[in-house]
Amino acid sequence: MTPDEVEIYCCPVDGSELVLREEAGRQYLASANGIRYPVNDGIPDFVIGDSLADIEAATQAEYDRVADDIYDRALDWQFKAFLEDEETVRETMLDMIAVEPGMKVLEVGCGTGRDSWRLAKRLGAAGELHMQDLSSRMVHVCRRQMAGFRAQHGLECAEVYSVSNATALPYPDGTFDAVFHFGGFNHFGDLKAGAAELTRVTRIGGRVLYGDEAVAPWLKGTEFDGIVSANNALFKADIPLTSLPASARDVTVKWVIANCFYVIAYTRGEDGPPPLDLDLPHTGVRGGSLRSRYFGVLEGVSVEAKAMVRQAAADAGMSIHEWLDRVVRDAAGSGKK
Ligand SMILES: C[S@@+](CC[C@H](N)C(=O)[O-])C[C@H]1O[C@@H](n2cnc3c(N)ncnc32)[C@H](O)[C@@H]1O
Structure with missing residues (x-):
């Protein structure tokens, strides 16, 4: 093995660089952490x-x-x-x-x-x-x-x-x-x-x-x-x-x-799952986005309140998400109208 053939390798334990050394006529690759990998007949x-x-x-x-x-x-x-x-x-x-x-x-x-x-x-x-x-x-x-x-x-x-x-x-x-x-x-x-x-x-x-x-x-x-x-x-x-x-x-x-x-x-691909547009609004009655439907879920309301929300949103010409988001922000005092 020649020193330039070592360049492609790194220590499989911690990724550190390896150096080609020889002792008693036998080659080995030495890692910074002290591990020796033998080279047998030119093969590490x-x-x-x-x-x-x-x-x-x-x-x-x-x-x-x-x-x-x-x-x-x-x-x-x-x-x-x-x-x-x-x-x-x-x-x-x-x-x-x-x-x-x-x-x-x-x-x-x-x-x-x-x-x-x-x-x-x-x-x-x-x-x-x-x-x-x-x-x-x-x-x-x-x-x-x-x-x-x-x-x-x-x-x-x-x-x-x-x-x-x-x-x-x-x-x-x-x-x-x-x-x-x-x-x-x-x-x-x-x-x-x-x-x-x-x-x-x-x-x-x-x-x-x-x-x-x-x-x-x-x-x-x-x-x-x-x-x-x-x-x-x-x-x-x-x-x-x-x-x-x-x-x-x-x-x-x-x-x-x-x-x-x-x-x-x-x-x-890049690390992690495929990228998504988390904020693209849904076009249906419920509205919202991938993000709001996963990260924005609250503890829920009574069944009657839910029916009232549906009706109120329809009367206001809004998606349920838009209506709820506005009402919750108003009630929570964020100041957003
Ligand atoms: C059925 S043979 C296939 C050999 C060759 N790929 C072929 O298609 O003829 C499976 C090979 O995988 C190797 N092998 C099994 N586990 C392995 C591992 N953890 N790392 C590297 N090689 C492994 C075996 O030593 C063996 O040479």
Whole structure:
């Protein structure tokens, strides 16, 4: 690793800057708070073992175990048994994040690189593809396979690898033009925190995508559901729509691979929910605005008084809101007529 390759990273614990150091011939990244992240064979490892949730530690061990010879065979079986064309499925997902040549893209949970080379192809010579995974074996297999894909598909973009946890990513806010993740989301220790992290490292206006197993709701409880779930209990999951951050805009949801996997894609908007014009007056009899109907509600009046208000407002040619607001201000002595 070279010092300029460190610049994209920050400490996943507190966001502080990292410095490349070497001790006894081994490189590591040092954070201001004293944490050392080892660099193994040129790949920084930001996972602090005892910080992992139980499900993350189990996931990491499982993918380390299957990375070298089991994972790709299982995936080939999956696409064949589900009668799906992998090329079409993966390219369709990439279309959902609008990858353009020259972008800087992060792939979370890159696995053995089955989407990575497709992303790299789209990014072209001026692009940067950052690939990370919780499993260091997966990252090493991905790097090895990408060397083959590079020659086979004429890939030209810069490739950067790291080992890290999706729920504590080692990048400053807004680092990437797009963030892509497929296949590990249901195993993140905290789904909301995972989605928040993918979103945080995406620039405002950039696209985020994540997807994983979950039989489509309209197939739940059917024989089809029983068959696929008996083979892989992960299909029993529900689509985690409530994990989306408030800043998600232009949200698209799709089911792929025989309707057994959800894919959620969105644009990162400004923080918080979509903006509203809180003071645009309603045009109906009640009148008022979004603001007055939420923030302006008082303790209420008797049913008879309410009927009298309706009538009085109609007689005065005002909305109920205008009439009430005037009367309450007058009575409360604000001086506004
Ligand atoms: C089913 S594989 C999918 C790999 C690849 N995206 C694909 O579609 O073939 C799930 C991947 O997500 C990774 N993963 C699971 N939890 C993760 C986490 N918390 N942070 C980063 N990667 C994670 C796993 O190690 C594994 O490589």
